[in-house]
Amino acid sequence: MRRALVALFVMLATALGLLAAPQQAIAANRDVLRPDNSGTCEWDAAGYWVQRCDVWSEATGRNIPVQIVAATNGGNAGLYMLDGLRATEQSNAWLVDVNAAQIYEDSNITLVMPVGGASSFYADWEAPATYDFNNPVVYKWETFLTSELPAYLEQNFGVSRSNNSILGLSMGGTAAMNLAAKHPDQFRQVMSFSGYLATTLPGSQTAFRAALLDGGMYNLNAMYGPLLSPRRFENDPFLNMDGLRNSDVYISAGAAVPGPQDADYLPEHVASGVALESYANFITRLWGLKARASGINFTEVYTPTGIHNWEQFGSQLEETKGRVLDVMGAW
Template identity: 30%
Template structure:
């Protein structure tokens, strides 16, 4: 995470009260050499111990998407946990960041952990049109719900059961995918994100975060304006009936410093603490709406910690028992 983006985004969030996001590097997906009407495996290779790189062609985005997969020992039969990233969109550190502790945590778990890469500044949603700066038309909801899971299930030794989680930019998206594609995902987790996204303040935060993160990107290419039905579609807070009865995990911190483990000195980066404080307020809004609708969820109230990989990793580990039960695998 880089400070200029967080500082700039905080100016937006302070003005509108709540928000979420991280800085990102350019998208890492490469255009496909040959078009195909169906998603398919392009290639796979080992890039580390229990770490597989799986390349999948996405017909909706007309490009090859790189996915990093943490595998169980012996490639045994196991379910799949899709972990989405922040504004980097999987490029750069993300879940591989040492402070998250993800690789060490999952090395002895019976689960395949899939991290799709190349979604910087897209919120992992389906866009209205191609963006000139991004160089493609993001169709991440289609990819995650319809294209990638069948390829992963065919390529790896999976049970066919899936769960999904995300942090910061992708936290709300993970719950929206759970709501809109309950046939694909059995549980969802939101780590330090804002799962309320269709009110006017959050619309402005979302669009401004895209611009701050990837200068030149046109946020109108995403949802075609402020009154597009896509805003409602991608807001999990407006799909409580579809979330009812599903395992849901949400977490956020008060933003107070002094919480180990963390990957930076929060005393020197107060912008990330303030960012997390606003996310805490947004999460509280979602919780209130869920309570009113009778939707049950598990909430991890982190008393300390900034918007950081250490924070996300701690929440992810806390969510695992719930995720594991939904996936029918050992905790």
């Protein structure tokens, strides 16, 4: 009898151990540095399990750094987070001006934050992006984000190619809406925070040309070609919104009125923030009017205060966290 009880205890302990092992492995999903094109990813200074990974882009002929936070429990959902016009090569601003990794600290979704792409609108450009032809800047962001990066994420982080959300601020909001509309098989959800959602309206191209010159002497004509190029219209969120009919869509903008949260900004920064947010608010509302008339389901939020700055963008990131996790099944 004693031997039988001991044997039964051993069997139960073994069974429990086999059941516990996968759970422990899943719980440690964020603790493992994944392989990348330089060998292995590195821990990023942002903390909160952010890995900096070099992902090879055949389209651009170089490694593109991506800051990634693995899903807490091994979930297969991904959240792509796009930067603004003045994106740097050091870090995605979602980890500098707002710590997105901290906000999503206990979430079962993989955060995907590409680094770089200043003034790119995350597009595939037709020619080198700047006027410095001795040091050409090759932008093939759409190819990277919708083809090359998903393959890497699937293999190394378990992210599904068809279970993704995408968001962006300002320039990144414009790009997020474009990419989601053109690749609905990849992105089930899209969010634009103060994005510019109509890019070919009269005067828009002139405004974008000035913005790209100010953002680093980037050549707007190198993006989609001549002014009347069909590609300009194919990449206008105002014109390609039909691709979002089966997506969860959220758009927002501030009222272009400074609030208490903006008290510490310099007057000149407040002035530029008001001007930029005024246009973002107008163009976002215009997009909403057409989308509603077209029968597209979406949510629009216009905050009573807020200018074009990280107080506005960060508050929207926190506001939409629950929505992202609900839609993507990533709690």
